[in-house]
Amino acid sequence: MAAVGEQGMSAYEAARERTVQENKRKMEALNLHHLSAAIKMAPKTPSPMVMPQIRGLICLPHPAMRCHFFDPCSSLNPLITRTPRKPTDSIYLARYGSISMKARLEATRKAEELESELDPEVPSFVKAMLHSHVVRGFWLGLPSHFCDTYMPKKDCIITLVDEKDEEFDTNYLAYKKGLSGGWAGFALGHGIRDGDATVFQLINPTTFKVHIIRAASDDDDDEVAE
Numbered sequence: 001m002a003a004v005g006e007q008g009m010s011a012y013e014a015a016r017e018r019t020v021q022e023n024k025r026k027m028e029a030l031n032l033h034h035l036s037a038a039i040k041m042a043p044k045t046p047s048p049m050v051m052p053q054i055r056g057l058i059c060l061p062h063p064a065m066r067c068h069f070f071d072p073c074s075s076l077n078p079l080i081t082r083t084p085r086k087p088t089d090s091i092y093l094a095r096y097g098s099i100s101m102k103a104r105l106e107a108t109r110k111a112e113e114l115e116s117e118l119d120p121e122v123p124s125f126v127k128a129m130l131h132s133h134v135v136r137g138f139w140l141g142l143p144s145h146f147c148d149t150y151m152p153k154k155d156c157i158i159t160l161v162d163e164k165d166e167e168f169d170t171n172y173l174a175y176k177k178g179l180s181g182g183w184a185g186f187a188l189g190h191g192i193r194d195g196d197a198t199v200f201q202l203i204n205p206t207t208f209k210v211h212i213i214r215a216a217s218d219d220d221d222d223e224v225a226e
Contacts, residue, residue, distance in 0.1 A: 099195030099215050104128065107215035111197035114211055123150045124201040131194045138184035142200075147177040150202055159207045160186050172206075186210075 009017070111126045118124055125146050127133075133140050142151070151172065158172040158179060168189070170182030192198070195215035200208045 099193070099217055103215045103217065104195045104197075107195060107197040107213045111199050111211070111213045114213065115199045115201075118199070118201055122201055122203060124199060127198045127200060129192055129194055129196045129198065134187045134192045134194055134196075138187060139178060139180060140183050140187075141176070141178040144177055147174075150205075151177070152205065156206060157182075161203070161207060161209050162186075162190060163211060 108126065108128050111128075115124050115126055123146065125143050127140070127142075151174070153174055155174050156172050157169050160168045160170055160183075162168070168182060168186040170186065171180045172178075173180055186192075190212060192212060193215070195217075197213040197215070199211040199213070201211070203209045
């Protein structure tokens with residue numbers, strides 16, 4: 001080791017060399033070199049597991065790591081449960097053939113004619129069936145003026161009675177003025193299709209008698225022509 005103050009070393013360099021040598025002596029006295037080496041050789045302690053926070057998902061890490069989805073609407077008790085859906089080919093293709101605009105209008109005309117023959121003292125309306133009513137979504141909006149005049153002001157169960165007097169419960173959503181849960185079961189069970197027309201007759205405050213008018217498909221027209 002060169003002596004401090006060696007010839008050719010500036011005053012600054014000499015002072016710096018003295019500081020370096022002093023620090024080395026202190027580290028050796030405190031055994032810091034061995035302590036630093038021991039820390040480097042020690043096995044690393046794994047950091048505690050941090051569970052991801054995902055909106056709408058509650059994870060329980062112990063003991064089974066089970067995850068449960070949180071439904072913000074679960075506190076709202078549904079009026080009735082949803083009807084299990086069937087495959088599309090058994091829903092929509094149960095009756096083959098496309099429906100022309102002429103056939104749609106004819107079905108609606110027949111429904112209006114049927115309504116005119118019903119008791120005028122019993123409120124009723126005609127509803128033409130669309131794709132969203134009977135294929136995807138299964139939401140049936142009712143005429144706004146009819147709901148304002150005759151329907152309950154709060155959500156409730158509305159019973160649909162078919163032409164065989166069989167009853168089907170549905171959810172009526174007052175603020176949206178339409179039928180939700182249960183309507184799919186009625187529509188699928190009766191094979192109602194886009195293009196058909198229906199007559200809803202309010203036989204009591206929470207019960208509709210439903211008459212279904214089938215629209216003729218283009219295939220039906222071809223068979224008649226032959």
